[in-house]
Amino acid sequence: QVQLVESGGGLVQPGGSLRLSCAASGRAFSTLAMGWFRRAPGKEREFVAGISYGGGTRDYADSMKGRFAISRDNLKNTVYLQMNSLEPEDTADYYCAGDRWPGVPRRQDYQYDYWGQGTQVAVSS
Numbered sequence: 001q002v003q004l005v006e007s008g009g010g011l012v013q014p015g016g017s018l019r020l021s022c023a024a025s026g027r028a029f030s031t032l033a034m035g036w037f038r039r040a041p042g043k044e045r046e047f048v049a050g051i052s053y054g055g056g057t058r059d060y061a062d063s064m065k066g067r068f069a070i071s072r073d074n075l076k077n078t079v080y081l082q083m084n085s086l087e088p089e090d091t092a093d094y095y096c097a098g099d100r101w102p103g104v105p106r107r108q109d110y111q112y113d114y115w116g117q118g119t120q121v122a123v124s125s
Helices: none
Strands: 002-007 010-012 018-026 033-039 046-051 058-060 068-073 078-083 092-099 119-123
Touching: 002 092, 018 033, 018 092, 018 119, 033 068, 033 078, 046 068, 046 078, 058 068, 078 092
Parallel strands: 010 119
Antiparallel strands: 002 018, 018 078, 033 046, 033 092, 046 058, 068 078, 092 119
16 A cells, blocks of 8 residues: 655645645555646546656646646655745646556546545635
8 A cells, every 4th residue: 555645735825835745655656657647626536747767757737837837756766846936827736646667657537445544725915
């Protein structure tokens, strides 16, 4: 089993930045592809970014490209999401997820095996 704990959320002004972290414990973190998802109020959960187990492949939703960056440190069992140029539309609960799939990171939430509890991000002036 894998436990995932997100941190780093908060309130930020438009144009600001935040870095989310997701710490993993339990099963070998380095064997999991990792993803970030978000759920905005009144909306479905959506894919934000994903990274392969070794970190060599990264994928982003179109609206996040150039603003967000996913990375991981397998020695620290942690995955990160650097978010820049934040917009009010980025307000959401952000979740990290682990996928036992050995290939490229996937985009569908039902494909992921492990989930954190989420961290709240609010972008407002």
